[in-house]
Amino acid sequence: MSETLREALRRAAESAPAPRLGEQLWRRGRRRRRVRRAVTALAGVLLAAGLATLPGLVAGSVGLQSADGGPAPAALGRPYPWQLTYEQDLNGPVVAAFIDPGTIYLEATGVLVGRDGSYRLFPMNPGEGFGLVSPDGRHLARWGEIVDLVSGVRTPTAERARPLAWSPDSRRLLLIDYQDDLSITYGPDGPSDPSHPDDVGYFDLATGTMKGLLTTDADTAAGAFSPDSGRIVVATGKGDGPQTLTVVDLATGTPNMLSELTGRQRLAGEAAWTPDGRSVVLLASEGCAWVDCDTGMGSLWGWRMQYADAVSGKVVDEAATARPGRPAGLVGWRDGAPVFVHWGADTDEPEKLMTAEADGSARVLLTLAGGSGALNVPRDLVEHGTFASHSANPLAAQPWAFGCLLACLTPPVLLVLLLRRRRRAVRASAASGVGQGAGADDLRAEGGDAVP
Amino acid sequence: MTDAESFDEYARSRLPMLGRVAYLLTGDAYLADDLVQLTLLRLASRWEHVSAAREPDAYVRRILYTQHVSWWRRVRREALPVAVLPERAAADFSGDAATALAVRQALARLAPKQRAVLVLRYFEDLSETETAAVLGVAVGTVKSQTRDALARLRVIAPELSGSLAEVNR
Numbered sequence: 033m034s035e036t037l038r039e040a041l042r043r044a045a046e047s048a049p050a051p052r053l054g055e056q057l058w059r060r061g062r063r064r065r066r067v068r069r070a071v072t073a074l075a076g077v078l079l080a081a082g083l084a085t086l087p088g089l090v091a092g093s094v095g096l097q098s099a100d101g102g103p104a105p106a107a108l109g110r111p112y113p114w115q116l117t118y119e120q121d122l123n124g125p126v127v128a129a130f131i132d133p134g135t136i137y138l139e140a141t142g143v144l145v146g147r148d149g150s151y152r153l154f155p156m157n158p159g160e161g162f163g164l165v166s167p168d169g170r171h172l173a174r175w176g177e178i179v180d181l182v183s184g185v186r187t188p189t190a191e192r193a194r195p196l197a198w199s200p201d202s203r204r205l206l207l208i209d210y211q212d213d214l215s216i217t218y219g220p221d222g223p224s225d226p227s228h229p230d231d232v233g234y235f236d237l238a239t240g241t242m243k244g245l246l247t248t249d250a251d252t253a254a255g256a257f258s259p260d261s262g263r264i265v266v267a268t269g270k271g272d273g274p275q276t277l278t279v280v281d282l283a284t285g286t287p288n289m290l291s292e293l294t295g296r297q298r299l300a301g302e303a304a305w306t307p308d309g310r311s312v313v314l315l316a317s318e319g320c321a322w323v324d325c326d327t328g329m330g331s332l333w334g335w336r337m338q339y340a341d342a343v344s345g346k347v348v349d350e351a352a353t354a355r356p357g358r359p360a361g362l363v364g365w366r367d368g369a370p371v372f373v374h375w376g377a378d379t380d381e382p383e384k385l386m387t388a389e390a391d392g393s394a395r396v397l398l399t400l401a402g403g404s405g406a407l408n409v410p411r412d413l414v415e416h417g418t419f420a421s422h423s424a425n426p427l428a429a430q431p432w433a434f435g436c437l438l439a440c441l442t443p444p445v446l447l448v449l450l451l452r453r454r455r456r457a458v459r460a461s462a463a464s465g466v467g468q469g470a471g472a473d474d475l476r477a478e479g480g481d482a483v484p
Numbered sequence: 485m486t487d488a489e490s491f492d493e494y495a496r497s498r499l500p501m502l503g504r505v506a507y508l509l510t511g512d513a514y515l516a517d518d519l520v521q522l523t524l525l526r527l528a529s530r531w532e533h534v535s536a537a538r539e540p541d542a543y544v545r546r547i548l549y550t551q552h553v554s555w556w557r558r559v560r561r562e563a564l565p566v567a568v569l570p571e572r573a574a575a576d577f578s579g580d581a582a583t584a585l586a587v588r589q590a591l592a593r594l595a596p597k598q599r600a601v602l603v604l605r606y607f608e609d610l611s612e613t614e615t616a617a618v619l620g621v622a623v624g625t626v627k628s629q630t631r632d633a634l635a636r637l638r639v640i641a642p643e644l645s646g647s648l649a650e651v652n653r
Contacts, residue, residue: 041508041607043584044591048507051520053495058488061528068529457546457620 072451075444082441105384105396109423110134110404111143111151114433118144118152121428124181125169127413128398128422129154130383131162131406143404144172144181151424164195164302166202167411171237173198173205178237189235190242196255196266197302200411205235206255206264209242227251232266234282245280246287249273256304256312258342265290265312265342267299277312279342290345295321297338300370301361303411311339313362313370314347318354325358335359337370337388352392359388360407364414371397371414373407383407385414491531494540495524502548508603509552511592523547545618549604553596590641598633601626 054060108128113135118124123146135141135153142154142162147169154172156162163174172179173195178187189195192210199206209231217224232253233244245264251271257264262282269275277290277299293299293314300313317325319333334354340347358375360383365371369387376382383405385398398419400407413419485493502523506516526547527534534543591599597619604615605626612630616623 037606038609040583040587041603044587045504045508045607047584047588048504048516049513051499051503051506051517053492053499053524054521057495057521057524058491058528061491061525061531064525064529 072447075447078440079444079448082437082444105399106419106421107399108145108401108404108407108421110401111153111424112426112429114426114429115143115151115153115424116428116430118154118181119184120430121150121152122182122184123148123150123152125410126165126172126181127169127410127417127420129162129165129172129408130400130404132404134403145422149420149422149425150428151422152428161194162406162408164198164205165408165410166198166205167200168202169410169413170202171198173207178205178235187237187240193235193242194253196253197257197264198411199234199257199261200259201261203237204257204261205237206232206257206266207235207242208232208250208253208255210250212251227270232268234264245282245285246278248276254299254301254304256299256302258305259307259309263305263309263342265299265304267293277314277340277345279312288343290340290342291347295323298322300337300359301363301372303362303364303370303414305342306339307365307368310342312342314338314340315359315362316349332358351390352388355388355392355394357386357394363409364411366397366415373409375405376402385409385419487531487535490535491528494535495527498541498544502544505548505603505608506552508588508591508607509549509596509599511588519548519552522551526551542618545608546620549600549618550620552600586641590637593640594633594636597621598629598636601629602633605630 108130110132111134115135123144125147126144127147128145130143131140132143133140137153137155139156139158142156144152144154146152154162161175163172163179165172170180170182172181173189175195176189176191176193178189179185180187189205189207190209193207194210196206196208198204211228211230212226216226227249229247230250230253231244232246232248232250232255233242235242246266246268248268249270250266250268252275253266253268255264255266263279264282265277265279267275267277274295275293275298277293279288279290280286281288290312296317297314300315304313305311306313314337315322315335316338317332317335319325319331325332334356335358336353336355337350338347339350360373360375362370362372363385366387369389371385371387374384374386376384380402382402383400384396385407386394386396388394397414398407398409410417499520502520503516506519506523507513510516510519523544527540527544530543534540537543591602594602600619601615604610604618605612610618612623612626616626619626621629
């Protein structure tokens with residue numbers, strides 16, 4: 033080695049001014065240490081939180097249960113807030129639809145469950161109803177339109193038309209076209225009456241035309257197609273008045289008023305016709321009028337079914353009395369027994385799809401996860417299908433969700449990699465003995481004088 | 485002795501040597517001072533760990549050199565407004581001061597890693613293995629960097645060729 037170059041470097045270094053030792057160096061170093069530890073802790077927390085959610089993400093929100101016929105009913109889990117929307121990836125025909133409040137849209141959002149178990153969100157405007165799924169699960173009837181869940185095409189019906197029921201063959205939609213004024217005007221004779229008779233009719237999906245059947249007040253109308261799709265039954269009337277049960281033959285257009293319903297009676301639902309087409313099922317409440325039971329003003333002790341003859345209107349009570357639960361609607365017939373969607377007693381209690389057996393007992397077919405509501409199962413599935421449990425796939429996510437996940441996981445991962453690299457380097461320095469041969473003493477030495 | 489006291493004692497004992505190494509690496513008194521301050525600051529933030537390992541010198545040396553290289557990476561991205569190319573200083577070998585100046589100017593024109601290799605090898609007198617450990621590179625890299633640095637010195641500072649010729653022997 034050259035003593036000359038060494039000497040030249042030593043001479044060059046001699047002119048170095050003496051560096052200062054900052055007074056606050058130790059304190060600043062401590063502060064730096066605290067910041068570093070805080071950042072590390074934060075990164076650890078973020079990483080732990082990310083890892084903690086992974087098992088739930090993979091397993092889904094509800095465990096799978098055996099299908100219908102087994103000891104346990106099938107179940108539907110809740111969607112993930114970041115789930116794909118149906119417009120981003122169509123998943124029709126569907127096997128179930130419901131509403132869930134726990135999504136990124138903050139408002140209640142429709143959820144569509146496809147035959148492959150995929151979950152898709154159906155964003156809605158605040159206060160908007162979700163709609164009715166057709167018996168074949170392909171269409172969703174909504175206010176003023178029908179959405180094809182396979183192609184995504186939206187077919188308008190009438191601007192202010194509310195769907196009441198699908199025909200069993202999924203080709204016709206019974207609806208009510210509201211004619212009421214949207215606002216009240218105030219003239220010299222006082223405020224106007226916004227109420228006008230509404231049009232009850234059906235929309236033919238094949239032709240895209242609407243056919244009127246009745247013109248009557250139908251503020252809280254309900255209706256159902258007969259099993260052969262040749263007749264309809266509707267309950268119409270003003271909102272605060274008695275409801276009239278009317279059967280209309282679609283071939284002749286002739287209405288036949290069966291009876292006037294009391295406040296404790298209402299049409300059972302979209303599948304209110306018995307399978308033989310001879311009667312229409314009514315629900316009779318015990319303890320309160322339906323309007324009070326639904327709004328919580330009265331206490332529902334129980335309920336029972338009544339069969340109204342489709343020709344004479346004669347009403348016959350079923351044998352069972354005081355059935356438990358709160359029936360939302362009759363949605364189909366399975367093995368001769370009516371199938372109802374039941375609301376939970378409170379918002380946390382899950383909605384269920386249950387048969388109402390003749391002896392007064394009930395059998396659960398499908399359970400919806402607590403917190404979700406407005407369960408809607410295609411009629412074909414209710415009557416002939418097999419129920420399976422489904423849970424949402426967290427990876428069927430909207431693109432922004434992947435971006436957020438990446439943004440959360442990248443900093444801690446980078447930090448861990450950086451720390452590992454640094455630790456490895458320090459260890460390598462120590463292991464190679466650097467600082468021992470030319471260490472403390474040499475560093476203390478003036479300008480390398482101690483170097484041989 | 486508290487951690488603060490032990491750190492202070494260590495820093496004061498190493499300060500002159502750190503200053504000289506930093507000066508050779510940066511070629512500027514102010515930058516050298518900043519480099520030393522930053523090195524000691526980082527040392528203070530990890531003092532318990534470093535002092536417990538009983539290898540503070542190795543750690544300090546590594547911080548100093550790596551910090552110097554990363555500084556250079558940041559600074560080189562900044563444009564330098566040079567209207568007229570600086571004149572080359574002609575060395576006057578009439579004395580040690582002129583030699584020192586020539587060495588400093590020559591070092592300043594080397595790449596930072598080459599500069600670091602020369603300082604570690606010929607000022608701190610570390611072996612190739614030790615130099616490689618400090619810089620976190622392979623021994624072969626140290627060899628090639630040393631060779632390249634000396635070759636470049638011969639070109640940019642021919643006045644030092646006498647010293648360099650002896651190095652190659």
